[in-house]
Amino acid sequence: FYSFEVLFIYEMIERMIAMGKWSNGLKRGAVWAVLGVCLLAGVSGAEEKLSNIGQLKDQKLAAQRGTVGQSLAEDLLGEGHKELLTTYEKYVDAIAALQQGKVRAVIMDEAPAQRFLKSMENLTVMQEPLSEESYAIGFKKGNTELRDRVNAALSAMKADGTLAAIMEKYNGDAAVKPEDIDLNKGAEGGKLIMGTEAGFAPYELKVGNGYIGIDIEMAAGIAKRLNRELVVENMNFDALPMAVASGKVDMICAGITVTEDRRKNMDFSDNYVEGAKQVAVVRADDCEAPAGK
Numbered sequence: 001f002y003s004f005e006v007l008f009i010y011e012m013i014e015r016m017i018a019m020g021k022w023s024n025g026l027k028r029g030a031v032w033a034v035l036g037v038c039l040l041a042g043v044s045g046a047e048e049k050l051s052n053i054g055q056l057k058d059q060k061l062a063a064q065r066g067t068v069g070q071s072l073a074e075d076l077l078g079e080g081h082k083e084l085l086t087t088y089e090k091y092v093d094a095i096a097a098l099q100q101g102k103v104r105a106v107i108m109d110e111a112p113a114q115r116f117l118k119s120m121e122n123l124t125v126m127q128e129p130l131s132e133e134s135y136a137i138g139f140k141k142g143n144t145e146l147r148d149r150v151n152a153a154l155s156a157m158k159a160d161g162t163l164a165a166i167m168e169k170y171n172g173d174a175a176v177k178p179e180d181i182d183l184n185k186g187a188e189g190g191k192l193i194m195g196t197e198a199g200f201a202p203y204e205l206k207v208g209n210g211y212i213g214i215d216i217e218m219a220a221g222i223a224k225r226l227n228r229e230l231v232v233e234n235m236n237f238d239a240l241p242m243a244v245a246s247g248k249v250d251m252i253c254a255g256i257t258v259t260e261d262r263r264k265n266m267d268f269s270d271n272y273v274e275g276a277k278q279v280a281v282v283r284a285d286d287c288e289a290p291a292g293k
Contacts, residue, residue, distance in 0.1 A: 050104070051288040053128045053280060059104035060084045062094040066238025068257045069107040072130045072278055076107070089236050090199045095120070098283065109255060110277040115201045117281075124284040133259075135203075135273035137219075138252040138266045140244050150251065151270050153225035157218070163272065166217045170202035178210025181220050189227035194219045195249035197237040203255040206234060215253045218272065241265060 048055070058081055063069040065087040073085050086103060088094040094106045095116050106113075107130060117123050137154075139147045157163040169176065196215060198206040204213035211232050223230035233249050240252040244266060257276070258268050 047286075049288040050126060050282055050286055053126060053130065056105050056280060057081065058084070060086070060102065062086050062088060062097050062103040062106045064091050064094060064108065064237060065089055066236075066240075067108070068131070068133065068259065069109065069278055073107040076130070089238075091116075092199060095123070095281065098123075098281065104286070105280040105282045107278060107280055109200070110279045111202055111255070112200050113279055113281050122284045123281060124287050126280040126282060126287060129277040129279050131278045133257040133276050133278065134271040135255050135276055136258045136271050137269040138241070138244055138256050138262070139250075139268070140247065141266055143267060146250060147267050147269060149226055150222055153222040154218075154270055154272060156225060157221050158272075162221055163218060166214055166221070169217075170214045176212045178207050178212055181210075181212065181217055182224065183220055183230045184224045184227075185229050187223070187227050187229040190229070191231045192219070192223040192226060192228040192251070193231045193233055193249045195233045195235060195240050195243045195252040196254040197240065198232075198234045200237075200255050204253075215255065219251075219253050 050056070053076070056076055057078065061073045061077065061084060063073045063085065070085070070087055074082055077084055086094075086097065088097070091106075091108055091112055094103075094108070097103050098106050099120070099122070105126075110125070110129070113125055117125065137150060139150075154163070194215075196204045196211070198204045198211055198213075200213070202213055203215045204211060211234070216232065219232075220230045233243070235243060237254060240249075240254060240256070241262070243249045244252045252266075255273075255276070256262075258271065262268075
């Protein structure tokens with residue numbers, strides 16, 4: 001390391017000798033001194049292991065495009081370091097960048113983060129969360145009729161334990177196949193089109209030609225109570241708000257955090273998840289105090 005700097009200084013020493021100002025003995029001493037200084041600089045300049053979120057303020061970060069994680073990463077870096085943030089369409093691409101050493105941390109939701117920790121080596125979550133939040137279903141601004149009907153169905157699913165059972169299933173190790181989920185096909189009430197981003201396990205995940213996950217089964221239960229067939233439209237997360245605003249889909253459900261900025265452009269159902277956390281995923285060998293798997 002420091003090869004360019006060493007070669008440059010070595011060349012300057014050669015010039016001093018050529019001009020008759022230094023002896024060969026002095027040359028050897030100077031070279032060893034330069035190498036020693038560079039070695040010490042390399043040791044002292046080594047990256048300190050991560051132990052708190054504040055250390056990420058000037059580091060390369062990654063987040064999924066259009067998510068709260070992106071906003072939190074931007075806030076963490078501040079105006080002076082926003083160029084250090086790289087956004088990706090999929091969480092899996094952000095995690096790949098972390099594993100390849102392209103970024104120091106990925107800012108993301110805790111639930112999918114824990115799924116990555118279970119399936120990949122040398123990953124951990126820093127102990128301190130960046131925020132806590134709630135998830136809800138999004139609707140076109142002003143579509144209060146559908147929102148109220150969905151809220152009624154959601155309330156019934158909470159009351160009879162259906163929603164809790166779905167959560168428990170996916171937070172465990174139950175094997176679920178798309179064909180296990182009743183989409184209420186051919187329902188007399190027509191179709192309920194849901195927009196999602198199916199790379200957010202355990203909430204939504206594409207399996208073969210179908211979908212599974214907490215949001216998928218919850219939406220299927222809602223559709224059945226509305227006497228409608230659930231149709232899932234998979235797209236990039238940052239395309240979801242426009243899809244529901246334009247009427248391409250009836251609602252969007254993808255572990256969507258309720259924020260004041262989002263409320264300006266869409267209506268939300270009642271919360272179906274409380275206390276969801278945004279966390280920093282880092283390499284385990286780069287973290288002093290991990291939260292663990």
